[in-house]
Amino acid sequence: MTSSDITGAAGGEPYGPTETAARREQAVRAAVRQGLVGPADPVIGLLDVADIRASAAGLRAAFEEVTAPGTPVLHAFAVKAASLVPVLALLADEGLGCEVASPGELALARAAGVPPSRIVLDSPAKSVAELREALALGVAVNADNAEELARIDALVHTAPVTSPLGLRVNPQVGGGTIEALSTATETSKFGVPLRDEGARAWLVRAFLDRPWLTRLHAHVGSQGIPPELMARGVRETYELAEEINDAAGQRRITALDIGGGLSVNFASDREHPTHREYARTLRHAVPGLFDGRYGLVTEFGRSLLARHGTVLARVEYAKTAGSRPIAVTHAGAQLATRTVFAPDAWPLRVAAFDAEGRPKTGPVVEQDIAGPCCFAGDLVARGRPLPRLESGDLAALLDTGAYYFSNHFAYNSLPRPAVHGFVRTSRGVRFALVRPAQTLDEIVAESGGDRPGALRSI
Incomplete structure (x- = not known):
């Protein structure tokens, strides 16, 4: 077989x-x-x-319930959670894409037949070669910091770019019960720290100066992060997007990548929290996120598999x-x-x-x-x-x-x-x-x- x-x-x-x-x-x-x-x-x-298929279907249904009709939503599975090509291909059959964080993970996603338009590259240490490959393929890229953004500046001026490009922010809303998996602490290594002095003004200017920069990305953490804290991080990111669009006088930010990280209950067979519960928590905390003005990207991994x-x-x-x-x-x-x-x-x-x-x-x-x-x-x-x-x-x-x-x-x-x-x-x-x-x-x-x-x- x-x-x-x-x-x-x-x-x-x-x-x-x-x-x-x-x-x-x-x-x-x-x-x-x-x-x-x-x-x-x-x-x-x-x-x-059968359970993997049902989990993927449940994720899609959970967000369909809370988003306006016609809203573009990409559920990009975090490849690090199950870096097995047949698993990625199965999830692709169920409508999911891939979130990758290394050249190896990108190669696995491509081997599974996932089209570049459904792949998102995140990593705090992308090399110039990695960035060049992603842009040549049309893979979406979330820059992690100012130096990486400068590298992308140089690349977009040398060749036409079709990749959706974004910038990761650290909303600095705090950590959960597992320090090593809390990525929105005051000193996290990920993203541009939103509350550091001068950072917010720099972020607004970065988008105003780059018409090709159209996404914001944030990920509060994974196991041990309560859904309410995750929602706070998403709200901070949404409010920054609104501020940037207001400053631009047009819809400069068109999509928000809200990460993944939903915790898993390892104590019993009961699934809690569910993707549906989390989607409803988000809709309550950030209603404007779901009115159709922004496309959405999610990056769930552990909670799916x-x-x-x-x-x-x-x-x-x-x-x-x-x-x-x-x-x-x-x-x-x-x-x-x-x-x-x-x-x-x-x-x-x-x-x-x-x-x-x-x-x-x-x-x-x-x-x-x-x-x-x-x-x-x-x-x-x-x-x-x-x-x-x-x-x-x-x-x-x-x-x-x-x-x-x-x-x-x-x-x-x-x-x-x-x-x-x-x-x-x-x-x-x-x-x-x-x-x-x-x-x-x-x-x-x-x-x-x-x-x-x-x-x-x-």
């Missing part, structure tokens, strides 16, 4: 928690029966295709230490990097399955779920109450559809696992290979295996 075999799965409204969990359990059993996971392949990723992925890892050994049961699995920091190093900010639910892929039953005991990496802190869960896991059982890390498959940490040269998409049919579960497991030969090759004597020759 190829990825094209699953493009006919139905979209529509997001499935409820019970239906999603039932499909996940059926997929785990099928993965075991079909030999996708086992002693030879002890860790894999699973992606629920997280809930629809599962890491399935075989328990290699079951042991105890200090009377604490420990299940040693093949999924640790190499996949769940943030969870291992910042467990309070990135907790994951763990589900227990037996060796046949059936939900595990029996007395619940507190146990640690450990990974394969060679350091003591490689634990994806500590003291977690679960039916006791034994060798050959399976530990499922839930809500891992975003970042866990695209931010591999090559500790101990552990290979990237295979990722499979699945759909449920009347005949059972069908799988499509999204990405094959990394081979040992590939690990050796990317580690300089073709030049073992390189350092001896100098």
